[in-house]
Amino acid sequence: xxxxxxxxxxxxxxxxxxxxxxxxxxxxxxxxxxxxxxxxxxxxxxxxxxxxxxxxxxxxxxxxxxxxxxxxxxxxxxxxxxxxxxxxxxxxxxxxxxxxxxxxxxxxxxxxxxxxxxxxxxxxxxxxxxxxxxxxxxxxxxxxxxxxxxxxxxxxxxxxxxxxxxxxxxxxxxxxxxxxxxxxxxxxxxxxxxxxxxxxxxxxxxxxxxxxxxxxxxxxxxxxxxxxxxxxxxxxxxxxxxxxxxxxxxxxxxxxxxxxxxxxxxxxxxxxxxxxxxxxxxxxxxxxxxxxxxxxxxxxxxxxxxxxxxxxxxxxxxxxxxxxxxxxxxxxxxxxxxxxxxxxxxxxx
Numbered sequence: 483x484x485x486x487x488x489x490x491x492x493x494x495x496x497x498x499x500x501x502x503x504x505x506x507x508x509x510x511x512x513x514x515x516x517x518x519x520x521x522x523x524x525x526x527x528x529x530x531x532x533x534x535x536x537x538x539x540x541x542x543x544x545x546x547x548x549x550x551x552x553x554x555x556x557x558x559x560x561x562x563x564x565x566x567x568x569x570x571x572x573x574x575x576x577x578x579x580x581x582x583x584x585x586x587x588x589x590x591x592x593x594x595x596x597x598x599x600x601x602x603x604x605x606x607x608x609x610x611x612x613x614x615x616x617x618x619x620x621x622x623x624x625x626x627x628x629x630x631x632x633x634x635x636x637x638x639x640x641x642x643x644x645x646x647x648x649x650x651x652x653x654x655x656x657x658x659x660x661x662x663x664x665x666x667x668x669x670x671x672x673x674x675x676x677x678x679x680x681x682x683x684x685x686x687x688x689x690x691x692x693x694x695x696x697x698x699x700x701x702x703x704x705x706x707x708x709x710x711x712x713x714x715x716x717x718x719x720x721x722x723x724x725x726x727x728x729x730x731x732x733x734x735x736x737x738x739x740x741x742x743x744x745x746x747x748x749x750x751x752x753x754x755x756x757x758x759x760x761x762x763x764x765x766x767x768x769x770x771x772x773x774x775x776x777x778x779x780x781x782x783x784x785x786x787x788x789x790x791x792x793x794x795x796x797x798x799x800x801x802x803x804x805x806x807x808x809x810x811x812x813x814x815x816x817x818x819x820x821x822x823x824x825x826x827x828x829x830x831x
Contacts, residue, residue, distance in 0.1 A: 496524050503532035512541075523554045530563040633661055648674075652681045664689035668698065677709075680719055687722045699723075717751070720744035724754040734758050749784055752776050757790035765798025782815060789823055796830035804830045 495518050502511035515521065515529050526549040533542035546560070640646070640654050651674050658666045667689040671682070678686075683706060690699035703723055706713055713719055723740050741747070741755045752771070759768040772791055776783065783791075788811050795804035808827050811819045 496522065496528065499525050500528045503528050503535075506532075506536060508532055508536055508538065521549075521552065521554065523549070523557055523560060526554060527557075527559045527563045530560070534563065633657060633663070646676065648676045648679050648682065651676060652679070652685065655682065655685045659685050659689055662692075664692045668693075668695070680713055680716055683713065683719055684722055687719075691725075714740065714743045715745045717744055717746045717748060721748070721750045721754065724751055724758075734762060734764075747779065747781075749781055749787060752779075752781060753784070753787040753790060756787060756794070760790045760794030760797060763794075763797040765794035765796075765800045765803070768794035769800070769803055785811075785817055785820060785823075788815070788817070789820075789826065792823055792826040792830070796826050799830075801830055 495514070499511050499514050502508075502514065511529060511532055515525055518525065526545060530542045530545050533539070533545065542563070549560070637654075640650065643650060651670070655667050655670055658664075658670065667686060671678070671686045674682070683702065686702055687699055690696070690702065706719075714723075720740055720743065724737055737755060737758055741751060744751055756768045756771050756776075759765070759771065768791055772783065772787070776787075788807055791807050792804050795801070795807070804827060808819060808823060811817050811823060
């Protein structure tokens with residue numbers, strides 16, 4: 483289609499190069515770039531991003547130099563594309579000095595993230611301290627290396643920060659959570675001197691689930707309801723509260739209240755609610771949820787949802803309903819029954 487176009491403007495060239503880059507066709511994308519009569523900065527950015535995604539760091543660097551020589555003015559996306567290539571190739575020093583670019587918050591964020599990935603938290607900290615912007619807002623990037631085991635250094639960096647916003651706290655909590663320090667996550671949560679947000683509560687609730695600390699989780703749910711009630715309608719937080727707390731503990735009345743508050747219910751929320759009914763022997767309620775409510779939302783159940791239905795039928799002695807949904811797994815939903823589906827059916831028989 484592109485080759486048959488009588489005239490090609492900048493947009494058509496950009497779309498063509500971007501499409502080739504997304505398909506990983508690096509050679510063809512470069513050929514298109516080289517044959518362009520006038521190359522806008524967006525085409526250079528797409529090409530450098532493509533090189534970075536495919537590990538061609540030197541080619542990305544050469545493209546950047548060509549861009550400067552030809553007089554194209556780098557923008558924020560340029561810097562991000564080059565740093566993206568650097569993160570894949572591990573050649574940070576090669577790109578640290580980029581003349582002609584006015585650094586903004588996102589640039590520092592990229593650099594600190596790359597330093598964090600390779601475990602250089604001290605350098606990331608020095609970079610954040612040297613930036614002319616408030617470091618607290620992007621300090622989270624340096625803590626991402628906590629997933630690699632750098633908890634002690636992350637703690638040192640966090641303790642030395644003059645400004646700690648909720649983003650910094652969340653990343654520090656996440657670093658501990660990823661390394662299995664669930665008790666410490668709960669302790670840090672109590673030490674926070676800023677208002678928690680959704681990300682905070684998700685990390686803390688996950689720690690509660692890991693420790694099976696259901697009562698602590700319920701206390702956090704109460705705090706959300708009192709201090710930030712609108713968060714209860716959030717999809718991710720609602721799923722977390724459903725799955726981790728009330729369905730597991732058998733408080734189905736409270737679970738249903740949370741379920742009804744969630745604005746955009748995904749299959750995860752439906753499955754959690756349905757399995758909560760099934761595990762308590764409320765097979766008919768589970769069937770009603772699937773037949774009368776989930777279908778009206780236009781959401782297709784998955785393997786776990788249907789496993790919960792069959793399990794619920796087993797707990798309630800609903801043989802015919804269980805057989806019906808074992809058959810419908812394939813016939814109506816286009817899924818392949820798995821061993822656990824048959825296992826539940828054997829128990830029912």
